[in-house]
Amino acid sequence: MFRSAGFRFAAIYAVLLAVSAAASAYYVWWATAGLLDRQVEAAIGTDWQGLAERWAERDVPGLMQTIDDRLMQNVDDDAIYLLVDSRLNRIAGNLERWPSTVQVSGPFYELQVSRAGIRSLAMVRSYDLPGGYHLLIGRDVQVRAQLRRLLTDALLWALVILLALASIGAMVVRSLFRRAIANVSVTAAAIAAGDLGQRVRLSGRGDEFDQLAEVINDMLDRIGRLMDGVRQVSNAIAHDLRTPITRARTRLEDAALHAETAADLQAAIERATQDLDGIVAVFQALLRIAEIEAGSRRAAFTRVDLAPLLADLAELYGAVAEEKDVALEIDLPGALPTFGDATLIQQAVANLLDNAVKFSPPAGTVRLSAVPAPTGPTIRVADQGPGIPAADREHATQRFFRGEAARHTPGSGLGLTLVQAVAHLHGGTLRLEENPGGGLLAVLSLPLPEEGERPNRDVTRAPLA
C-alpha cells in the first residue's frame, strides 16, 4: 500500500491538513486563552509597581492603607492581596493565611484559595520586601479558567473533527487520483495487449491530465505510423522482391533443365547473377532509406554550399541527358548554403535528375534550378515527361510505388522514397507538382543553415514516408 502513489498523495494531503489545522488551533488558543493569562500577569505586574512605590514612600502603614483602598475599589472583586511579616503573620489583605505552596518570589502560582469562605482558583505571585515582609499579589481566575477550559476543549474537538475530515479527504484524493490515471493505465494496458487503436480519453478540461493524455496520444500516433511504415515495408518487400527472385530462380532452373550448350548455361548464369545484383541493390536502397529515416545521420550534419554540389551533379547527368538527346538547362545561384549531409543531398538530387532524364521524351528539356528562398534553399527539377497524375502523387513517395507511366522503365520504385526521406531528415519537404507545360516538377526544400544549426529543431514531427 505504501508503494501506491495514490496512497502517498492522500497521506501527504492528510498530514499537511492535520499539521496546518494543529498550527492554526494553537494560534487561536494562544491568541485567546493565552491572552487571558497574559492579561492577569500584566495586571499583577502593574499592581506590584504601584504598591512598591507606595512602600518606598511610606513603608508598612502606607502599603496597608493602599491595599485596603484597592480592595475597596475593586469592583470585580477579583483582586487578592496579602502582606505578611517575617513570620508569615497576616498584616493586611483579603487572604486568611499565606498559601503553603508559595515558597519563592518570582514565578506565578496557580492555586486554590479560600477567600471569605469561598474556595476559588487564583493566580498569584509573591514579592519580598525589605525587613522580612512578604507581599502576595494575585487575581481570582475562576471564571477565566472556565473560559479557558471551554476554549481548549472546543479546539481539541475541532482538531479531532479535522483529522477525521482529513482522512476522508485523503481517501477522496486517492480515488480522484486513481480515476485520473485509470484512463491512461487502461489505454496503456490495452496497447500492451496489442490493441494499437486505443487512445487515452480527454476530459476536455485542458488540465494537466489532458496534456499528459495528449502527449501520450501523439506518441501512440507516431508509434502507429512507424508500425504502419514497417508493415508497409515488409509487405512491399514480400511482394516486390518476389518478382525478381522468381525471375532469377526461373532462369537458373530453366537453364539447368533446358540448356543445350555450355554457352547457353553461361549466359543464363550471368543473367541470373545480374538479377541477384538487382535484388541486392534494392536491399541496399531499402536499408539506406531505413537508415536515413532512423535519423542517426543527423549527427554528421555540417554547413554545406549546395551550388558547387548541384553544378557537379548537373555535369554528371548532363552527359547522360545529351546521350538521350535531352537538353539539361541549369539555373543556379552563386552560393546556396544549407545545413545537412552533402552525400545524402547529392544522392537525393541525383535521383531526381535520374528520373527526369529517364522519363524525358527525346528532344525534351530537363531544367535544374535552385533559389535561396527566405525559408531556405529550394531545388527544382522539371521535366517534360508523362508526369505523375494528381491522384498518384501522394503515393509516389511510397516504397516500390511505380506509376502507370513507369511500368515499363527500369527502376526499383525507391528513388522518390529516398528523396523524401532525405528531405524529412533535414527538416525539409519534397513536393511533386505539375510542370507548367506538362511533365513533373519536383521541388526539394531544405532549411536555412542557421535554422539547421539550432539544436532543438522540431524535425521529429515530420510525417513519415
Add this chain to the structure above:
Amino acid sequence: MRILVVEDDKDVAGFVVRGLKEAGHVVEHADNGRDGLFMAASESFDAVILDRMLPGGIDGLKILETLRGQKNATPVLILSALADVDERVKGLKAGGDDYLTKPFAFAELLARVEALARRGKGEGPVTKLVVEDLELDLLSRQVKRAGQKVDLQPREFRLLEYLMRHAGQVVTRTMLLEGVWDYHFDPQTNVIDVHVSRLRQKVDKPFPTPLIHTVRNAGYMLRAEQV
C-alpha cells in the same frame, strides 16, 4: 602479389582464394581472427583482405588496429556485411584503405585489391603520365596523343588521369565514381559509361589503336596493347 585473405565463411573464402590465384596472385588464407592477426603481423603481404566479424575472439577491426599500432602499413581492404555508413566510417578510421560490402562482385574485389597493392609503390610525385603515345601533363594540365593536342573538360581530364594512374588495371564503375567524382552512392543509370564513352570519342576515336578497353562484367582498363 602476395595477398592474405582473412575470412571465416568457407564458400566466400574459397571463391576469393581461387579467383585471386587465377588472377596470378599468391594467396594465404586464415579462417579466424587469431591466425589472421598472427599471419598479418609476422609475414609480409602486398595486401590484406579482411572480414570484420570473425571467430576466435579477435575481430577484423581489432586486427587492423593492432597492425596499425605496430606501424604495419600493409594496404587493407575490409570486406564486410556491415554496410551502414557509420560502419564504413568506423572501418576506415581504424586504418582500412578501402571498404567493400557483401555481397560483392569478384571483379570489383580484384580491381580494388590490385589498385590498393600497387598504390603503395609509386615512385614519388609524378608530373607526367605516359601510356604508349598518350601523354598527360599534370602541371600544364594538357593531354597529347601522338603529339597532337587533345582538348578535355576538367572532369574528363580527371577521368583520364585516374585511368592512366591505374593503367593496366581493371577499374570498376564504382571506383571511378568514388575516385573521380567523390560520390559514395549508386546512381541508378550507368552515368559512368556515358562519361567514359565521351572520353573515348576524344582520346581513342581519332586514332588507329584504342587505349580504353571495356572489361566485361567488371569495368574499364586503359592499356597499351591488347595482348
